[in-house]
Amino acid sequence: MQFVSTRGQAPVLGFSDAVLAGLASDGGLYVPQSWPQFSTAEIASFAGKSYADVAYAVISRFVGDEIAPAKLKQIIDDSYGVFRHPSVAPLVELAPGHFVLELFHGPTLAFKDVAMQFLSRVMDHILAERGLKATIVGATSGDTGSAAIEAFRGRDTTDIFILHPQGRTSPVQRLQMTTVLDANVHNIALDGTFDDCQNIVKAMFNNHNFRDRVRLSGVNSINWGRIVAQIVYYFTAAVSLGSPHRPVSFTVPTGNFGDIFAGYCAKAMGLPIDKLIIATNANDILRRTMETGRYEMAGVAPTISPSMDIQISSNFERLLFEGAGRDAGAVVRMMDGLKQSGGFAVPENALSAIRRGFAAATTDEATTRATIANTLKAADYLLDPHTAVGVHVAQQNLGAIPMVTLATAHPAKFPAAVKDASGIDPALPAWLADLYDREERLSVLANDQQAVEDFISARTRAA
Numbered sequence: 185m186q187f188v189s190t191r192g193q194a195p196v197l198g199f200s201d202a203v204l205a206g207l208a209s210d211g212g213l214y215v216p217q218s219w220p221q222f223s224t225a226e227i228a229s230f231a232g233k234s235y236a237d238v239a240y241a242v243i244s245r246f247v248g249d250e251i252a253p254a255k256l257k258q259i260i261d262d263s264y265g266v267f268r269h270p271s272v273a274p275l276v277e278l279a280p281g282h283f284v285l286e287l288f289h290g291p292t293l294a295f296k297d298v299a300m301q302f303l304s305r306v307m308d309h310i311l312a313e314r315g316l317k318a319t320i321v322g323a324t325s326g327d328t329g330s331a332a333i334e335a336f337r338g339r340d341t342t343d344i345f346i347l348h349p350q351g352r353t354s355p356v357q358r359l360q361m362t363t364v365l366d367a368n369v370h371n372i373a374l375d376g377t378f379d380d381c382q383n384i385v386k387a388m389f390n391n392h393n394f395r396d397r398v399r400l401s402g403v404n405s406i407n408w409g410r411i412v413a414q415i416v417y418y419f420t421a422a423v424s425l426g427s428p429h430r431p432v433s434f435t436v437p438t439g440n441f442g443d444i445f446a447g448y449c450a451k452a453m454g455l456p457i458d459k460l461i462i463a464t465n466a467n468d469i470l471r472r473t474m475e476t477g478r479y480e481m482a483g484v485a486p487t488i489s490p491s492m493d494i495q496i497s498s499n500f501e502r503l504l505f506e507g508a509g510r511d512a513g514a515v516v517r518m519m520d521g522l523k524q525s526g527g528f529a530v531p532e533n534a535l536s537a538i539r540r541g542f543a544a545a546t547t548d549e550a551t552t553r554a555t556i557a558n559t560l561k562a563a564d565y566l567l568d569p570h571t572a573v574g575v576h577v578a579q580q581n582l583g584a585i586p587m588v589t590l591a592t593a594h595p596a597k598f599p600a601a602v603k604d605a606s607g608i609d610p611a612l613p614a615w616l617a618d619l620y621d622r623e624e625r626l627s628v629l630a631n632d633q634q635a636v637e638d639f640i641s642a643r644t645r646a647a
């Protein structure tokens with residue numbers, strides 16, 4: 185399997201090189217050259233299989249022969265062996281025909297663990313085989329960072345540098361990152377927003393001198409290695425609800441568009457997904473784009489679902505590439521518009537393709553709180569604020585086809601917002617019970633690419 189850049193100017197790479205590259209050298213994102221297909225019989229055969237076995241079936245299609253089957257199987261088994269639920273990603277029925285897919289049974293209580301546990305092991309394997317070390321960077325609004333730090337801590341092949349927006353994560357999210365004291369872990373609290381963190385990460389990738397010198401690699405969902413692992417749970421969820429013999433719809437609380445793009449990939453591979461619904465908080469750039477056909481930046485508003493406080497939704501570029509018939513030139517023009525004037529018009533062919541496959545709606549803050557309270561009352565189920573954004577949107581779209589809302593985080597990651605909405609103070613699980621008492625380590629840096637590059641250069645072992 186080969187991977188091409190959405191901007192058309194970067195080398196075509198195999199799986200291992202695409203994973204190590206993170207962002208393509210032309211600033212684009214890697215996508216598979218073509219979508220592997222599953223037949224109806226193959227999808228039906230997933231019924232009753234373990235999560236790890238379905239993960240192997242899906243992921244191996246993208247890896248090809250680059251990793252020996254037994255090794256890949258071991259990486260996948262080890263990745264999902266750390267999850268606290270035997271199903272890894274169980275479904276819970278909230279109301280007739282409406283399910284939540286619990287993706288928070290990993291070590292840091294958010295869906296990011298599902299991909300990050302795999303990505304850290306696969307990168308470690310590729311680097312060890314090549315006798316290399318890499319510098320891992322990531323931007324986080326809270327969850328990617330904690331999952332990445334947990335997955336990469338103590339690894340000999342990598343040093344990891346995570347940028348978070350100072351004061352804009354929940355305290356639990358911050359502590360999950362800053363209390364990890366392994367020598368290869370470096371937390372940077374940036375004086376800015378998540379978008380500022382993400383812009384610096386992308387700018388470092390586009391500084392080829394620096395990128396090559398420190399052997400830069402990324403853990404955000406710009407890395408194809410993240411998306412590939414997130415495709416799996418669309419298959420396991422849909423199959424347990426009767427696919428491929430009946431379609432299923434998904435509502436996804438969305439920020440950087442990685443999670444819902446994985447749903448698009450599952451559909452492109454043959455899974456009968458009816459609707460993919462984008463659920464946004466007040467930072468509703470994606471819903472506005474769907475309505476108006478213009479992607480237009482506005483300021484970032486802090487919300488009680490802070491992990492989705494995002495304006496530059498990186499993976500939307502992958503969808504634009506697909507929607508525009510894989511016209512890399514059109515993607516370059518759109519991204520130039522974004523850089524130069526903070527917005528662009530989505531070409532008509534891309535817009536109608538996107539509107540055919542996706543719907544979008546926004547949940548405001550008061551409704552998010554009300555959804556947490558009402559779901560507790562009606563279903564005796566405590567939602568985190570991100571999942572609540574999704575559940576409300578899903579409730580407006582229920583019908584004959586089963587609806588799955590992705591439950592992207594555990595309520596205990598956002599205790600203040602959850603208590604305010606429900607009166608319940610969700611307890612952290614035993615392994616995090618002393619989180620507030622642990623020692624913290626972080627460095628506060630200005631919103632300045634040079635300052636971040638200097639900080640990394642002085643500490644990485646990969647240079």
Ligand SMILES: Cc1ncc(COP(=O)(O)O)c(C=O)c1O
Pocket residue numbers: 294295326327328405437438439440441442443444491492570571592593
């Ligand atoms: C808890 C939670 N829900 C939803 C999202 C949005 O996911 P994505 O960025 O893949 O759209 C994030 C962050 O990305 C998150 O941390």
Ligand SMILES: N[C@@H](CCOP(=O)(O)O)C(=O)O
Pocket residue numbers: 323324325326327328329403404405406439440442491492498
């Ligand atoms: N919500 C995310 C933002 C980064 O998203 P990613 O999926 O691209 O890593 C976070 O929690 O950091």
